[in-house]
Amino acid sequence: MSESTALSMTDSADNDDLQDWLVARVAEHLRMPAADIRPDVPLSDYGLDSVYALSVAAEIEDHLGFAVDPTMMWDNPTIEALLAAIGEERARSGAA
């Protein structure tokens, strides 16, 4: 197994963890079962309000240890989009 494959497998395991963690945050806030939250549906469709979306950004910061834009969730309104944006931020903060 090449080094790069191992790396991307770790990344994808991380990503699964992160996805589960994110979905759990949102599900708790909305009092919904996590299984009912689909990664490709805008979270506002489930009733997630804009103010809570701001505090999710801070929770992401505390969980991952790097700064993210407070409006990250406004610009990336689905779980899928949010994970992609976090990936980019992570690369940027790692590169910096």
Next chain:
Amino acid sequence: MTTALATTAGPARLHALESALGDPFADDNPLGLRAVLEADERGEMFEAGEQALHEYGLGAEFVPTAFGGRLDRLDHLVEIMRSVYRRDPCLGLGYGASSFIAGVNLWTAGDEEQCRHAAELLCSGRRVAVAYHELAHGNDMAGTEFTALPGPAGLVLNGRKEIITNVRRAEALVVFARTAQRPGSRSHSQLYVDKSRLPGGHLTHLPRYRTSGMRGVQLGGIEFRDCPLPESAVLGTMGHGLENALRSFPVTRTTLVSMFTGVVDSALRTTLSHVRGRRLYGRTAADLPHIRSVLAAAYSDLLTADCFATVATRALHLLPAQTPIYALAVKFFVSKTLMDVMNQLSAVLGAHFYLREGPAAGFQKLLRDIQPAGFGHAARAACQVSLLPQLPLLARRSWLGETGAPAELFRPGADLPAFDFRQLVISAAGRESLSTSLAAGLAAMPNGTGPAYTALRAHGEHFAGELVDLAEECVSLSPAELSVGAGSHTYDLTTRYVKILVAAACFETWRHARGTDAAFLADPAWAAAALHRLRTPLGTPRPSLPGHLEQPLWDELLDRCARSKGLGMLPRPLAGSHG
């Protein structure tokens, strides 16, 4: 008109305005309360007052100096507007505040050309209305139905805006509109609409709304039907309306409610004058111990509210990134405190607060006019709901810290760095340093003696301990308890937090006044009184003050009224010979 005052400092402009408007309590003053009341009885704006404000050039106070206006310090703007509010809140809102809110949107998000255009209107005494509100959605801005969707030549406006101050008389509007159909937080924009450039036939004005207070203010509505508007009318980035609004709110929420302290200033003077002139049971009502207690407590509450508002206004210059939190707290606390004071004073006036004639007739108008402090621009409950989800984050990031805010925050009237609208942020991200200033201030508390000093220390320690308790409770709050569906116990956590902020503001303002020539602020009595009243458990009536705290407040109230000095943190000289 505007040039003569352009380079004058705030206190000098305040003096110029006070001189132009004269003693509000003099019956023969054509700009006094008597004339204000007559206009109110007719449900009209006070025309002579509007003319006087026009001559003073009040609109220029809302325009940053960079665009040719006089706005360089928000604390000075508040003081100047208090001079208007203490005479006629309708003028305050109707001539002033609504154009200021519109302006803040522009200075925060508009481009150079939009800002220049609005600045010219305001500096020449014309108006810009701010059209956010739709009756069906209240403070739920994301629910906005008014649309500005892409059309053949830019945008097409459709929908209604309701209960908008001056919408008919304004030359331009800032409209909050849905610019994308999808739900979410990037689907709205502010539009700067110059009425004179709209094609005819697409715009209807709705009839005026009648109200129980602020009766002179022209609240109207507007309806657009397929009205074309160039895309260049959007303020800032298309779709960033909610972000722009949240960035503007720290300024508007803090300063607008702070202006209302002028109303209570007049109400307190009116009540004091009444009880000193009224003879009951062989002495004046002012000699009755209970009456004194109520008035001294009312004065204490006014000072407390003003202290917190002043600190939060200074924070806009000094700690702008923290102000999204303070603004919510100010709107929530100051509005309620001011309204409570008005109700306490109405009980002292008895039947006279109800009369629409006689020397105390102004009071019933002030009581009606102050009500929008609690719901106008943002409702108190909406501020609580916005604070709620931030509590766990605040607990984690701020409340367990040990550093306090810089000393400049607590020096009313002292110099401030320039204010930059572009530095406003959407969220404090759980970071503020006012609450922890209390423990830091206690640790640095200078030695002292006497009952007021001892009381202040004890109350200060109580609130510092309260912050530790609150942090423990909030760190582990479940996310489900942080939304609009939260239980009332959770809402109470926001109230407890806000009281700690207020206590910190008062304690630190006292501590930093020591050694200055502000003798009253340097005495611990007012701050001890403030914390004493704040300590009341939720839902119980506030206790009256112990005699050793009541007496200095009563003396100060009498002295300032006799010498026509402002009743806030700063005893500014005001027009009048009222005693």
